Amino acid sequence: METTHTVHVGDARDLSEVADDAVELVVTSPPYPMVEMWDDPFTDLDPVIGEYLDAGKGEAAFEAMHTVLDAVWEELQRVLCPGGIACINVGDATRTLDGRFRVFPNHARIVEAFERRGFHPLPDVLWHKPTNSAAKFMGSGMLPPSAYVTLEHEYVLVFRNGERRSFEPGADRRYEAAYFWEERNRWFTDVWTDIRGRLQELPDDELRDRAGAFRSSTGSPTASRTFRRCPVVWSANGSRPTGSSSSAKSPTATRRITRPKTTTSPS
């Protein structure tokens, strides 16, 4: 497989180096609203968020953080071609503010944001990520009724930017990208359990604060494996995907993928 990569370093709310409709697939994972490690970066972008958190106004903080992300979704839609696919990895957050424990459903707010922009939600993936919460109790532990299930999954939300793209009948770039039968069976389950996480080995805590990244038990970065799977699953040959990763400066990357010819016909 031959790939070429172009890395643009910058703020995902301003992708001005990328032309309108230039991208066929976006794979990204934003900072997760209401997860404490992202409070400061969100507050840097909109100081009212810190004020809401200090005042225990969780719902207002949640909405203000998502308003920051809405600006990213706006740019994403500008660069994504009609019919292009967006894959958004995000987890929900649990938090106690002002004495009240609740879940903040990031995935639901993002689905709403994309639907509002005319994207079509497609079946999504539950990514089972048990290392996020290794067997810990939430709430009253063994005592009902305030024991809570533990969040052990994140989402890969999948959206299409409007109507389906059309291809010439028998288009090479599509047929050359066909999956093997075994790949189709393994990758198209909506529960991904085979990308397990463990804490990434990073040289210092400051870097971890910025990255929030996990590494798989095989040693390859977990998010990278997810980000590799998405292009293989959702792009045709010669696609121009874009995405963000957790390097210190949060680059966005575009890459062209050429895949080996297969004899399998897609159904």
Ligand SMILES: C[S@@+](CC[C@H](N)C(=O)[O-])C[C@H]1O[C@@H](n2cnc3c(N)ncnc32)[C@H](O)[C@@H]1O
């Ligand atoms: C949930 S993490 C995703 C990490 C990455 N998927 C991984 O595990 O390798 C969110 C990422 O967004 C980055 N980020 C924060 N603000 C950003 C911005 N304005 N533009 C682009 N990326 C940003 C952070 O640095 C962080 O790497």
